[in-house]
Amino acid sequence: MTLRTIHELKNDTFAQMHTLEALMAALIMVGIIVFTVQATSLTPLTSSTANAHIEAQLQAMGQDMLNVLSYSPYGDDSDLKKDIINWDGKEYVWDGNQYESIDSQNKTLDNSSFVDILSFIAIPRGIAHNVDLAWVNDNGISSSKAYIYNGDPSNNAVIVSKKLVLSNTDVGDASAFFATTGIADADDSTDFYNIVNVRLTLWRM
Known part of the structure; x- marks a missing residue:
């Protein structure tokens, strides 16, 4: 070789x-x-980067609103608690000018901190919103009711929530409060009344 x-x-x-x-x-x-x-998953419903950014903004905005409403100065109830205690049990919708009861066009949601902050932040930015209240009855069954309803949320909606503890001292007449709001006394043997989960849903129109 x-x-x-x-x-x-x-x-x-x-x-x-x-x-x-x-x-x-x-x-x-x-x-x-x-x-x-x-x-x-490459489907037409896949959220784009822009949609994800908007959702993150809505999430932060909603949480900030609930944090502001749930702040309570020393010796005073938070604005969120006052709104729930003073709620008349009716469902309200935004008619373009004010929050109007679905049962009566002459009934509007007044003296509500929720209305103030939504009118200042969400409505001018074209952000649709629902507010639901959820609680557990004394028999352990979960219930919920709409406080503000503006339609079915889109696929890109975000939900933020804040839990609120109510006592018999807060609601006053427990029987009258239950008849008005539907929120039951979870334990009538103590001063504890119930825990209300306030859920705020936000989405772009």
């Missing part, structure tokens, strides 16, 4: 190794692409 033949064999071996390395690299790249496509 001559030196030339040995040199040619070495070149052939290196060439085969480079070809094999290139083939393996190509297979790895194809595998990564296939895995990525299968792991990502």
